[in-house]
Amino acid sequence: MTALTALPAWQTLLEQASQLKQIDLRAAFASDPGRAERFSLKACGILLDYSKNRIDDAAMANLFALARATGVESKRSEQFAGTAINRTEGRAVLHSALRAPASSVIEVDGVNVVPEVQAVLARMSAFADKVRSGAWLGHDGRAITDIVNIGIGGSDLGPFMACEALKDFGAAALNMHFVSTVDGWQLASVLERLDPATTLFIVASKTFTTQETLTNARAARAWLVDKLGSEAAVAKHFVAVSTNAEAVSAFGIDTANMFGFWNWVGGRYSLWSAIGLPILLYIGPDHFRTLLAGAHAMDQHFQQAPLEQNLPVILALLGIFYINGMGASTQLISPYNQPLHRLPAYLQQLDMESNGKSVRLDGARADYHTGPVIWGEPGINGQHAYYQLLHQGTELVPIDFIAALANPKSSAEHNTILLANFLAQTEALMRGKNEAEVRAELSAQGLSGPALEALVPHKVFDGNRPTNTLLLDQLDPASLGSLIALYEHKVFVQGVVWGINSYDQWGVELGKQLAKTIEAELRDADRSGEHDASTQALIAYVRKALNGKQKL
Secondary structure, rough: OOHHOHHOOOOOOOHHHHHHHOHHHHHHHHHHOHHHHEEEEEEOOOEOOOOOOOHHHHHHHHHHHHHHHOHHHHHHHHHHHOOOOOOOOOOOOHOOOOOOOOOEEEEEEEEEEEEHHHHHHHHHHHHHHHHOOOOOOOOOOEEOOEEEEOOOOHHHHHHHHHHHHHHHHHHOOOEEEEEEEOOHHHHHHHHHOOOOHHHHEEEEEOOOOHHHHHOOOOHHHHHHHHHHHHHHHHHHHHHOOOOOOOHHHHHHOOOOHOOOOOOOOOOOOOOHHHHHHHHHHHHHHHHHHHHHHHHHHHHHHHHHHHHOOOOHHHHHHHHHHHHHHHHOOOEEEEEEEHHOHHOOOHHHHHHHHHHHOOOOOOOOOOOOOOOOEEEEHHHHHOOOHHHHHHHOOOOOOOEEEEEEOOOOOOOOHHHHHHHHHHHHHHHHHOEOOHEEEEEEEEOOOOHHHHHHHHHHHOOEEEOOOEEEEEEEEEEHHEEEHHHHHHHHHHHHHHHHHHOOOOOHHHHHHHHHHHHHHHHHHHOOOOOOOOHHHHHHHHHHHHHHHOOOOOOO
16 A cells, blocks of 8 residues: 555645645636636535635646545445445444435345335334324323434434424424533523423433433433323333443333434434434424435435546545645635534534544554544624634635525525625635725725825735535425535545545543543542542542532
């Protein structure tokens, strides 16, 4: 295996990136009338315009050569074939099987997994039909009005994001709530607004041992039993997404209402599985299947389209160009539709937990940068917050602008203003404003002499700030499915090029291990572990506070 940094395409990438740091995008558009069309592509209801990037034809050709040299096409085939590409855990990576048509044949260890996937989906759908129709009754015979999903990580971020994004398709009779943090304030603030007799809890924990989730689940259970006065009520008000039938049953949940998934489904890729039960309950089985179909359409595009016409591949390679060629350490996700307000948080986990690695698959340390810091908020709000840094700051921040053309709940006026701002920001970041334009503008305002000269440097915008524009025809289950799958495959391609395993997450383990030790020490003053002086002093301080001996 040739080291990434020794590949000719890698060396060319570095050389081209050095040259294109100075590209004048205004001039590039002026001299090339076909630039916008050539660097645009539409698939699965999503238009990608990547023409406002610091690229030219030669740079893109070399990036595609890099993808081929690092085996993106062969690794893509291995993933969809069920090969155990998650080598450190010996697992296949087949979230794509969760959205494959029922007629598909996708094998893991010689067994077609599709029938089992479809069987779980059918059980979920039947359960959802009961809840949504009012046939599922709580302990005192009333229908469910509120659903509380208790999970963390992928068991929270995916369902929460999708339910928010698809509110226009949600059941008016159901109120969705999401509890993830072990800070008891979150659960308490949700429970105080609910009637236990009409509340259904979903406990999402594959092993049914996740500390944060089980702590919240036990507290919710105690609240329910106290309010309804019966242990038997648990079976009517709790269901589980888990594979641990014994623990689920011991909790008081009827295992007939336990929905499982498989070890080839990573947590941050699991909203398509039973982890998506809150989504299915909210938008209904038909819309959920449309969500799956949208993701499958992007799977097909990713598998079949040539690299040069492949949305996930292009996004991935552009990211690599900036991260490795121009030193960009962050990427902004800027959705302009309010229902997508949780998308940046969802993509944080998807990208950073997947590619936040410094060790390659061969065990050697990577001598190049890998995953970026992903961040973002809805774009209109961002314009009045951090866009100052994007336009005039010293950091290079590539940006993905995302918006839907159709906006049913928005008036024509609102939507026009929204899309005008959306388009204007990409142009402003690309164009900038030079000294001559600033001088002319200030002169038109009546300024001259020293007053004008003093303002000029403050009002210059360098421009040439890279952006991708992603326009959805509309924000519906199909387009959301395609959008999420687009980013999933982008992350995969980047992991392949960097030679890292995008599907393990050992980095989350150490903090959990140390937390167990410190928790025991906080509970028992006679216990003392080996810690650095700072941590030891902080443990002592917190322990005094917990015992009421520390003035706060």
